[in-house]
Amino acid sequence: MRLIMKFGGTSVGSADAIRQVVEIVRNEAQQHQVVLVVSAMNAPDLRTTDTLIKAAHAAVAGEGHAMAEIAPQLIKLHMRAAASLLTPAECNALEPELRILFDYISELSRSISILGELTPRALDLISGQGERCNARLIAAALRSAGMDSVAMDATELIITDERFGEANPLMDETQARTRQRLQPLLEHHIIPVVTGFIGATRSGVTTTLGRGGSDYSCAILGASLDADEVWFWKEVDGVMTANPKIVPDAHTLPALSYIEMAELSYYGANILHPKTVRPVVQRQIPIRILNTFNPEHSGTRISADAVPGTAKAVTAIGDVSIITVGGPGMLGTPGVAARIFAAVARAGANTLLISQSSSEQSVCLAAPRCDSAAAVAELRHELTSDFSHQDVEHIEVLEPVVIVAVVGSGMRGTPGIAGKVFGALGAEGINVIAIAQGSTENNISLVVAVNDGDRAVQSIHRVFGM
Numbered sequence: 001m002r003l004i005m006k007f008g009g010t011s012v013g014s015a016d017a018i019r020q021v022v023e024i025v026r027n028e029a030q031q032h033q034v035v036l037v038v039s040a041m042n043a044p045d046l047r048t049t050d051t052l053i054k055a056a057h058a059a060v061a062g063e064g065h066a067m068a069e070i071a072p073q074l075i076k077l078h079m080r081a082a083a084s085l086l087t088p089a090e091c092n093a094l095e096p097e098l099r100i101l102f103d104y105i106s107e108l109s110r111s112i113s114i115l116g117e118l119t120p121r122a123l124d125l126i127s128g129q130g131e132r133c134n135a136r137l138i139a140a141a142l143r144s145a146g147m148d149s150v151a152m153d154a155t156e157l158i159i160t161d162e163r164f165g166e167a168n169p170l171m172d173e174t175q176a177r178t179r180q181r182l183q184p185l186l187e188h189h190i191i192p193v194v195t196g197f198i199g200a201t202r203s204g205v206t207t208t209l210g211r212g213g214s215d216y217s218c219a220i221l222g223a224s225l226d227a228d229e230v231w232f233w234k235e236v237d238g239v240m241t242a243n244p245k246i247v248p249d250a251h252t253l254p255a256l257s258y259i260e261m262a263e264l265s266y267y268g269a270n271i272l273h274p275k276t277v278r279p280v281v282q283r284q285i286p287i288r289i290l291n292t293f294n295p296e297h298s299g300t301r302i303s304a305d306a307v308p309g310t311a312k313a314v315t316a317i318g319d320v321s322i323i324t325v326g327g328p329g330m331l332g333t334p335g336v337a338a339r340i341f342a343a344v345a346r347a348g349a350n351t352l353l354i355s356q357s358s359s360e361q362s363v364c365l366a367a368p369r370c371d372s373a374a375a376v377a378e379l380r381h382e383l384t385s386d387f388s389h390q391d392v393e394h395i396e397v398l399e400p401v402v403i404v405a406v407v408g409s410g411m412r413g414t415p416g417i418a419g420k421v422f423g424a425l426g427a428e429g430i431n432v433i434a435i436a437q438g439s440t441e442n443n444i445s446l447v448v449a450v451n452d453g454d455r456a457v458q459s460i461h462r463v464f465g466m
């Protein structure tokens with residue numbers, strides 16, 4: 001098999017964590033072709049990417065030496081891990097490489113502070129430097145453990161557009177480049193350790209794929225190399241039936257479909273963003289979510305296959321506002337809904353849930369609480385004349401509320417699921433404020449008061465025996 005495996009920042013955040021990674025790779029590389037994608041080191045007391053970004057902002061605010069000041073700490077973080085993982089020769093070779101990387105961005109930061117301008121392009125150069133350090137460290141750790149490995153900057157592999165800070169891959173060019181560079185290594189049983197997060201434009205300027213972008217890097221490489229599977233090593237045993245902090249007997253789901261994964265990640269199960277894994281989902285490459293710190297656990301396998309079962313998981317997102325626009329003039333007037341949602345979009349608010357009953361007396365939508373004030377202001381502006389004609393009578397906001405989502409593809413066409421959900425809530429005396437279910441029936445979402453959120457999740461988990 002050909003496996004592309006990504007290790008997140010905490011999974012590579014210390015010498016002990018990297019030692020786990022080395023053992024995992026040793027195991028898999030005996031039977032499979034393996035490519036690693038790594039994030040920057042996330043140590044409990046020093047988060048590399050955050051620290052770099054902070055220093056860049058300090059530089060533009062006039063602290064020209066900010067980067068030069070944090071550089072020794074970051075070098076120490078990497079070299080401390082190196083000292084316990086690498087042979088002395090590897091250690092000696094790594095340190096000057098790291099110095100060159102930091103000297104470069106320290107120089108750059110001085111210019112930023114003189115110019116008083118931090119462009120997204122310069123920020124990408126700085127913020128992606130942690131991945132470059134870590135790829136070098138981990139490749140050296142693999143070599144020190146007797147494996148053949150090389151560090152590889154994804155600027156040589158992932159070609160992107162010029163949207164600095166949130167670049168999009170140009171897949172055809174990326175695929176050609178990746179195959180040309182990585183295929184020969186894999187054929188010679190050499191393990192490439194590729195930087196997550198970064199790419200480069202056609203002309204070779206470094207870009208980043210957005211915060212948390214290493215998952216995206218992994219999916220892009222998995223798709224480009226036609227991987228048999230793509231594995232995401234995280235700090236959890238896979239996708240769970242519910243948040244274990246709320247439901248103590250929540251457990252890992254052994255298998256999920258892509259559709260279910262997308263529904264779950266949307267509703268707060270902080271696993272994989274659908275956009276991030278689109279490249280592998282399009283090619284129907286199976287995904288696994290595994291735990292670096294519990295590698296014996298088989299985790300969750302996510303694929304195109306339907307997985308038996310109806311309601312599989314229940315999640316909740318808090319800090320949400322419900323905005324209701326209502327009035328008699330909304331009945332049978334085309335275009336009102338379009339104007340409402342356009343206004344909310346103009347306010348930059350993300351609509352999380354929509355519900356309108358067929359009596360058309362009101363439209364209700366949920367948005368993150370931090371966006372609700374802006375959304376309401378924009379709605380009042382948009383609907384000024386409707387108010388004066390009394391077509392629209394009120395805009396009400398209820399906050400904070402919680403959206404609870406019950407997810408599972410098997411709910412489709414199975415009668416009685418909604419009855420069971422609402423029966424469980426009724427038995428608990430929980431009032432439901434709004435309800436939404438799309439016709440795909442993969443997800444039933446409901447809104448409850450903030451104090452009822454945990455109990456709603458618990459009772460739904462219980463009634464379905466999840």
Ligand code: ASP
Pocket residue numbers: 008009039040049050130196197210211212213214215
């Ligand atoms: N290091 C980058 C970040 O913190 C990318 C990643 O970890 O996925 O956003």
Ligand code: MG
Pocket residue numbers: 008009039212214
């Ligand atoms: Mg990360």
